[in-house]
Amino acid sequence: MPRGRWKRWVKPMRSIEAVRLLLLLLGCALVNGQSAPAPNPPAGYAGSEACAICHEDIAKAFASTPHNTVDTNKKRGWEGRACEACHGAAQKHTESASAEDVRNPGKLAATATDKICMSCHLNEPTHIGRLQSSHMKDQVACTTCHKVHADGGKGLVVRGAAAINSLCAGCHTNAWAQFQKPFHHKLPEGAMSCVDCHNPHGSIRPRSTNAFAANEPGCFSCHGDKRGPFTFEHAPVRFESCSTCHEPHGSANPRMLAQQEVRFVCLTCHANLPTVKTGALGVVPPSFHDLRSPRFQNCTVCHQKIHGSHVDRNLLK
Amino acid sequence: MKPLNTFLLGIAFLLPMAAQQPAAAPAPREEKKDAKADAKPDAKPDAKVDVKSPAAPAPESPVPSSESWLTGSIDLGYRWNTGVGGSMDTYRSIINLGSGPKLLGADFTIADPQHRFFDQIHVRAYGWGGEPYSTFHLDAKKAKLYDFRADYRDIAYFNVLPSYADPLLSRGIVLDEQSFDTRRRFTSFALDLLPGGRIIPYFAFDRDSNSGRGATTFVSDSNEYPVPNTLRDSTNLYRGGVRLEFRRFHATLEEGGTTFKDDQRVFQTSGINFGNTTSTISGQRLDLTNLLAAYGIRGNSTYTKALFTASPTSWLDFYGQFLYSEPQTDVHFQQTDAGNLFLQSQFVFYTSQQYLLSSSAKLPHTSASAGAEIRPMRRVRIIESWLTDRLHNSSGAGSTQILAGSGTSQQLTALLASTLATNYNQNEIDLYFDATSKLMLRGGYRYVWGDGNQTILPAAELSSSVQGNFSRNVGLGGLTFRPSQKISLTAEAEAAAGDGAYFRTSLYNYQKVRAQARYQATNSLSLSGDFSVLTNQNPLAGTKYDFSSYQESLSLVWAPGGGKSWDFQGSYSRYDLKSDISYLVPQDLTQQVDHYRERAHTVTGLFDLNAPHIWGRAPKFTAGGSFFISSGSRPTNYFQPLARLSVPINKHVSWFSEWRYYGYGEALYLYEGFRSHLVTTGLRFMR
Numbered sequence A: 001m002p003r004g005r006w007k008r009w010v011k012p013m014r015s016i017e018a019v020r021l022l023l024l025l026l027g028c029a030l031v032n033g034q035s036a037p038a039p040n041p042p043a044g045y046a047g048s049e050a051c052a053i054c055h056e057d058i059a060k061a062f063a064s065t066p067h068n069t070v071d072t073n074k075k076r077g078w079e080g081r082a083c084e085a086c087h088g089a090a091q092k093h094t095e096s097a098s099a100e101d102v103r104n105p106g107k108l109a110a111t112a113t114d115k116i117c118m119s120c121h122l123n124e125p126t127h128i129g130r131l132q133s134s135h136m137k138d139q140v141a142c143t144t145c146h147k148v149h150a151d152g153g154k155g156l157v158v159r160g161a162a163a164i165n166s167l168c169a170g171c172h173t174n175a176w177a178q179f180q181k182p183f184h185h186k187l188p189e190g191a192m193s194c195v196d197c198h199n200p201h202g203s204i205r206p207r208s209t210n211a212f213a214a215n216e217p218g219c220f221s222c223h224g225d226k227r228g229p230f231t232f233e234h235a236p237v238r239f240e241s242c243s244t245c246h247e248p249h250g251s252a253n254p255r256m257l258a259q260q261e262v263r264f265v266c267l268t269c270h271a272n273l274p275t276v277k278t279g280a281l282g283v284v285p286p287s288f289h290d291l292r293s294p295r296f297q298n299c300t301v302c303h304q305k306i307h308g309s310h311v312d313r314n315l316l317k
Numbered sequence B: 001m002k003p004l005n006t007f008l009l010g011i012a013f014l015l016p017m018a019a020q021q022p023a024a025a026p027a028p029r030e031e032k033k034d035a036k037a038d039a040k041p042d043a044k045p046d047a048k049v050d051v052k053s054p055a056a057p058a059p060e061s062p063v064p065s066s067e068s069w070l071t072g073s074i075d076l077g078y079r080w081n082t083g084v085g086g087s088m089d090t091y092r093s094i095i096n097l098g099s100g101p102k103l104l105g106a107d108f109t110i111a112d113p114q115h116r117f118f119d120q121i122h123v124r125a126y127g128w129g130g131e132p133y134s135t136f137h138l139d140a141k142k143a144k145l146y147d148f149r150a151d152y153r154d155i156a157y158f159n160v161l162p163s164y165a166d167p168l169l170s171r172g173i174v175l176d177e178q179s180f181d182t183r184r185r186f187t188s189f190a191l192d193l194l195p196g197g198r199i200i201p202y203f204a205f206d207r208d209s210n211s212g213r214g215a216t217t218f219v220s221d222s223n224e225y226p227v228p229n230t231l232r233d234s235t236n237l238y239r240g241g242v243r244l245e246f247r248r249f250h251a252t253l254e255e256g257g258t259t260f261k262d263d264q265r266v267f268q269t270s271g272i273n274f275g276n277t278t279s280t281i282s283g284q285r286l287d288l289t290n291l292l293a294a295y296g297i298r299g300n301s302t303y304t305k306a307l308f309t310a311s312p313t314s315w316l317d318f319y320g321q322f323l324y325s326e327p328q329t330d331v332h333f334q335q336t337d338a339g340n341l342f343l344q345s346q347f348v349f350y351t352s353q354q355y356l357l358s359s360s361a362k363l364p365h366t367s368a369s370a371g372a373e374i375r376p377m378r379r380v381r382i383i384e385s386w387l388t389d390r391l392h393n394s395s396g397a398g399s400t401q402i403l404a405g406s407g408t409s410q411q412l413t414a415l416l417a418s419t420l421a422t423n424y425n426q427n428e429i430d431l432y433f434d435a436t437s438k439l440m441l442r443g444g445y446r447y448v449w450g451d452g453n454q455t456i457l458p459a460a461e462l463s464s465s466v467q468g469n470f471s472r473n474v475g476l477g478g479l480t481f482r483p484s485q486k487i488s489l490t491a492e493a494e495a496a497a498g499d500g501a502y503f504r505t506s507l508y509n510y511q512k513v514r515a516q517a518r519y520q521a522t523n524s525l526s527l528s529g530d531f532s533v534l535t536n537q538n539p540l541a542g543t544k545y546d547f548s549s550y551q552e553s554l555s556l557v558w559a560p561g562g563g564k565s566w567d568f569q570g571s572y573s574r575y576d577l578k579s580d581i582s583y584l585v586p587q588d589l590t591q592q593v594d595h596y597r598e599r600a601h602t603v604t605g606l607f608d609l610n611a612p613h614i615w616g617r618a619p620k621f622t623a624g625g626s627f628f629i630s631s632g633s634r635p636t637n638y639f640q641p642l643a644r645l646s647v648p649i650n651k652h653v654s655w656f657s658e659w660r661y662y663g664y665g666e667a668l669y670l671y672e673g674f675r676s677h678l679v680t681t682g683l684r685f686m687r
Helices: A003-034 A050-055 A056-062 A067-070 A082-089 A091-096 A110-121 A150-156 A161-169 A175-177 A235-239 A262-267 B004-017 B027-039 B045-051 B088-094
Strands: B069-088 B102-112 B120-128 B133-142 B144-159 B179-193 B199-220 B225-247 B247-261 B265-266 B289-315 B316-325 B328-343 B348-362 B365-377 B381-403 B409-436 B439-457 B464-483 B487-500 B510-520 B525-538 B544-558 B566-584 B591-609 B620-632 B636-648 B653-666 B674-686
Touching: A050 A082, A056 A082, A056 A150, A067 A082, A082 A110, A161 A175, A175 B525, A175 B544, A175 B566, A175 B591, A235 B088, A235 B102, A235 B409, A235 B439, B069 B088, B069 B653, B088 B144, B088 B265, B088 B653, B088 B674, B199 B265, B199 B289, B199 B328, B225 B289, B348 B409, B566 B620
Parallel strands: none
Antiparallel strands: B069 B102, B069 B674, B102 B120, B120 B133, B133 B144, B144 B179, B179 B199, B199 B225, B225 B247, B225 B265, B247 B289, B265 B289, B289 B316, B289 B328, B316 B365, B328 B348, B348 B381, B365 B381, B381 B409, B409 B439, B439 B464, B464 B487, B487 B510, B510 B525, B525 B544, B544 B566, B566 B591, B591 B620, B620 B636, B636 B653, B653 B674
């Protein structure tokens, strides 16, 4: 193309480019005007926007999770740097793009992972029983159950009975096997989940079981008719709770009992002579209880209010 | 409760319909993201490739969330029960699934892009349409404003098992004298205000109710009569409080209360009921011709909860809680019965009885715990904790009994007082030592002690005052070993020496060991094992309790190629329980030994096959189930195989069909076995 002709074409193109550039700048100014500019991150930090360039999917999902408040709330001290609140300063990582240059809490020792989580979550009611929980004692890190980024952010808190049960059964395979017995709480059916009875963060009650009305066994949340107080209590219910007689996860015995027949559940405790002090509670039944007769082979046929009675001292009605 | 069911179902269907309004404006998030992308035009294109390389952990890979305002699925279908072979009552006691059209499941999320009244609403509903377990759950939240949760469950509670309580079986009568056919319903609402803030008020309401009918016994001296009953009870729980969450400390203050009522009735309106015994007294056979017994039980309680955590320095954390509840009940019981009845204590026959009783009980219950975590060195943590739990029941009852016989009448009155108290205390100290970054060791000591007593006055023929106490010294140990990301091992052990126990079967001298191991053999294969053992001995004379239980499980997840073609997950568990304890036979006080044995094997498995495309469809086939078999004191087998086929019809609809088999059998109670086939087919609508 002749030189003069080229200039003739370039000049109008330059003016078109200039107009486009102006429009672009104007657009950027308008966009910036709509959202407050993110504060400049401190030295060593890259800022969440830099993370989002490569981890677009994670950033998009993260925006819909509760953790997003870390990015937007000034008071928490991590405004615009939510990613680095857990992953540490990531400027070096953004330059090298190497996974070695950024912290992955999911791969740290449990103590170190928990330390990161607890820097925000320690002082919450959820963790009131943390120090006594078996999860803490066995160094089960928060991220074992709370997958911060998994499943588009939904893995942060697993919801739904089936999903919760599946998560717990992943480690507690022994417990899950007990639910395959014929008489069980309805977890495999999806009517209940493990957290209906257990608080995975720990509780004041044994085996991290939930409490009802502050400090009563969580069993009463559903079995309110067994709560009492009864005029005539059955001591094991109060002294050692329901698991004295029942297998709470599941059993091959009806009513999830610990033995195949009711009489053996009762007689293993009710075997002390009233005249002999053994230190254990439970007195042998009077002699008219002839175990050879079918009438006396299930104690609860007569002692039907076995969990406690409002009416009868012998728990007969 | 029918209207509530309809209301909840209505919500489940109307929510997605209501949300089908087109979004008025694009999500602000998108604008922001675009702006960010524009602002960084010189970002390294290679970085994206590198960071998403295998260095990133596979499970953390998120599923890109679609920008749709509605996401989720609804499963609608029809189930056929081909019939139950064997015991229908046992089938209903264990399975209870029936035929008919069903809303099998719904799980969807509605997002409001403009964040007007809510940010997101999650709805889950399962098992509607005459199902034994129907659930509905709703979460609605708006950032910094509210977090609302509603939960409803309707659970069929059916239990008729003659082997459990049938004294008449030898006479050819199959009947469970302690059976019921009820529904338990649970409703729960919880509202947190200003979530994410420093001061968070919250309110909640829970209701648990039970209603239905059943069979029970009316116990009269020298005989007991199986009779029908109606059951109706409910508990309401109201609570509210405030959470104060600050960087260095947190406090929660909560006040709550419950109301309870129980209106059980036991009745017989016609016919002659000869009861469980055919024997005669003085030549007369006992019978019951009329009965009405009504329980009027009303209860209420208040409780106070105070929780506290603090981390005043970097090396010290505190926690403490104080819990107090005081439930109480008032009872008015009345009973009228007629027939040829007998009062053993006075050796008199009577033809009718009126029995009235009023009673009340109060159970103050105080619990408290406190503890601290001290980190004196980088690798050492010391955790000290203390716990106390004490409840004291005091109650009293007054009764009037009027007996009428052949021209005579007799009135008996009685006053009874009852108390029960138990105090439990625990003190524990644990030391955690991070030997290396891969190995943590811990050791500790726990001291547990308590006392309990129960008294009923005036004394009767049984021991009317009992008391017990116990103490245990428990040694604790454990380790966590994670030599690499692919292997982890956790083990813990307890050994205790007891001094006293409340009951003969209580923990006394016990040893407990538990170990779990996980091994990620390859990217597609992971194995895990779970082992636990508990042994407990009570050596006291006359008890000789020897208990042991062993349970081992092995599970694997195998998903070659990320499960694109097929995957399998399965587990095997073995359980071995032995319990030997001596007891006294009531009729002659001879000493015998109760041997309870249970050896159980459980297998679960699920195989998923993603079949190749056929006519543009990619069907998915699933097969597996659960298999349980046990031997010992109550040999039982329980099989639940299943097979499922799912075929996508288009992007939003798939067809599924499922077959399940339930088989149950008991070697000692053959009449309680059953088997049943269930076939379900339906459509899944997705968005």
